[in-house]
Amino acid sequence: MPQTDAPRTEAAPRARLRRWTDLRRSAAAQGRLRWWTELPLIVLVYACYSAGRLLARGDTAGAVDHGLQILRIEKVLRLNAEHPLNRLFTHEAWLGVPADFWYASLHYLVTPAILVWLFRSRAVRYRAARTWLMTSTFIGLIGFTLLPTCPPRLLSPGHGFVDTMAQYSDYGWWGGEASAPRGMGGMTNQYAAMPSLHVGWALWCGVMLWRHGRTPAAK
DSSP: OHHHHHHHHHHHHHHHHHHHHHHHHHHHHHHOOOHHHHHHHHHHHHHHHHHHHHHTOOOHHHHHHHHHHHHHHHHHTTOOOHHHHHHHHHHOHHHHHHHHHHHHHIIIIIHHHHHHHHHHHOHHHHHHHHHHHHHHHHHHHHHHHHSOBOOGGGSOGGGSOOOHHHHTGGGSSBOSSTTSBTTOGGGSOTTBOSSOHHHHHHHHHHHHHHHHOSSTTTO
């Protein structure tokens, strides 16, 4: 009798171990990322964002009024840092040209590069980062659809600003129309400046590097 019960007793833990292993493999398979499903999703979100920007164009007078209102509030609160910074980057080409290159390339190059890095690093990190990026993009789309705002560089010269993107356009691939490639300015909405997704995506890149960078240099 003891001889017949021993194999049955030993088989129970092995069966539980097999079930536990199968469950782990199933969970891992469900959590595994596929680039061929992620890439179309990201392209779709960016296409919706670009289309929304184009649809939001038109209220130029309102956008200028909103920009001037913000400028007045900054002056009252003594938060107007734009004028001295604009003069600095206008007079010092060694600062202005690299800054314009950074402005024109960050969202095209650095943001996708960090997204790919997170994708290859860890699924949980990537999913959270991707969700944050997409959510903030849609919030930005709602913001500048409801509140089109003229950035300082597009105000009339009488307000004391110089458009450095236009001033240094001969140095880069952009024209005088925002950061779009030369000749493609009509494909963008220059009054989609509130909130600025250039700032938002740059913040996202910085937080991702700070949180997940493994070396002091990355952080």
